[in-house]
Structures are given as structure tokens and as C-alpha cells.
Amino acid sequence: MTTHPGIKAAAAYAALLAGHDLGDYFIQRDTDAKAKGKAGLEGAAACARHVASYTAVQAAALYAADRYLGLGLRWRRAAAGLALSAATHYLADRCAGHWADTGPAAPLLVRALHAAGKQDWLTRDPSAGPLVDQAWHRVWIAGAAAVAAGGRTT
Numbered sequence: 001m002t003t004h005p006g007i008k009a010a011a012a013y014a015a016l017l018a019g020h021d022l023g024d025y026f027i028q029r030d031t032d033a034k035a036k037g038k039a040g041l042e043g044a045a046a047c048a049r050h051v052a053s054y055t056a057v058q059a060a061a062l063y064a065a066d067r068y069l070g071l072g073l074r075w076r077r078a079a080a081g082l083a084l085s086a087a088t089h090y091l092a093d094r095c096a097g098h099w100a101d102t103g104p105a106a107p108l109l110v111r112a113l114h115a116a117g118k119q120d121w122l123t124r125d126p127s128a129g130p131l132v133d134q135a136w137h138r139v140w141i142a143g144a145a146a147v148a149a150g151g152r153t154t
Contacts, residue, residue, distance in 0.1 A: 008071045008149035012078075015065035016085060016141045016148075019058030024137070027053050037096030047093050055086040062148065074151055081148030088140035092133050099129025109136070 028050050035046035059082055066073045095107045100123045102114060113122060113132060122128045 003071055005149055005151075008073065009145050011065050011069055011071055012062060012073065012081070012148045013142055013145035015061040016058050016081070016145050017138070019061030020054070020085075020137060020141055022061070023054035023057035027057055029053075033096075036093050037098055043094065047090055047096075050093060051086050051090045054089060055082055058082060058085060071149070073148055077151050078148045081144035081146075084147055085141055085144040089137060092136045095129070095133070099132065 032046040032050040035042055036050055037043055038046070059078075062073070062078055062082070065071065066078070091109055095110050098107050098110050099113075101107075101110055102119065102123070104111075106114070110122070113119075118128075118132070122132070
């Protein structure tokens with residue numbers, strides 16, 4: 001029996017989102033959460049550690065869904081989806097603590113959001129940064145799910 005790509009994508013999204021929540025909130029070390037937005041090697045290393053554990057949790061969730069639900073995901077596509085999720089997660093998490101920053105030293109994503117008209121919200125509302133962060137993650141998780149589930153049906 002062939003599983004429709006849309007069904008596979010929906011199941012992959014659910015698995016990746018569950019992995020995201022577990023990896024981003026329960027598994028992330030507090031020291032990494034505090035340091036991941038710092039400039040330089042300390043921040044980069046903390047963010048990389050977090051993204052590595054986050055991606056491992058997402059991979060386990062995707063593997064479990066694939067095995068339990070019989071999705072027939074192809075491992076190369078699943079790896080590509082996980083890589084997309086990891087890379088975009090790293091990009092956003094390097095912005096931690098900098099969402100309200102203005103000027104050329106702000107992270108690229110922060111500058112892009114400010115240029116898109118979000119500067120007032122990001123500088124005025126302390127919850128704006130975390131909301132943007134999570135929205136960014138969910139959008140890219142959807143893309144990662146589509147990549148993981150795409151291709152020929154099995």
C-alpha cells in the first residue's frame with residue numbers, strides 16, 4: 001500500500017513539531033539557552049550544542065513515526081528535512097537576546113525583520129522575540145516535513 005505524500009507530510013510535521021517542543025524546551029541545557037545568542041565562539045558553540053541535541057530528538061521522533069505508522073520515508077529525504085530544520089533553527093537561535101537590537105551589529109534575521117516593519121513591535125514588546133522565534137521554527141518545520149515526505153511514493 002502506498003501512503004499519499006500529503007499524509008506522509010502531515011505525519012512528518014506532527015513528529016517534527018513534537019520533537020521540536022521536546023528538544024527546544026525539555027532537552028536544551030539552561031547554559032546553552034543563556035549563551036546561544038552571545039557573540040563569538042562561546043555563543044556559536046552553545047547554539048551548535050543545542051541544535052545538535054534538538055536535531056537528534058527530531059530525528060528520533062521522525063524515525064518513530066516512520067516505523068510506527070509505516071510511512072515509508074526515504075532516509076536521504078528525511079536527512080535533508082532534518083538538515084533544513086537544523087540550519088534554520090540555528091539561524092534563529094543565534095538571535096536570542098537580540099530581537100530588539102537595532103543597527104548593523106544585530107543578527108541578520110533581526111535586521112531583516114526590522115526592515116520588514118517589525119522594529120516597533122520587537123523593541124516595544126518583550127514577548128515579540130520569542131513569538132517570532134517560534135513562528136520561524138514552525139514555518140521551517142513545515143518545509144522540513146515536506147522535504148522529508150516528498151519524492152516517489154513507496
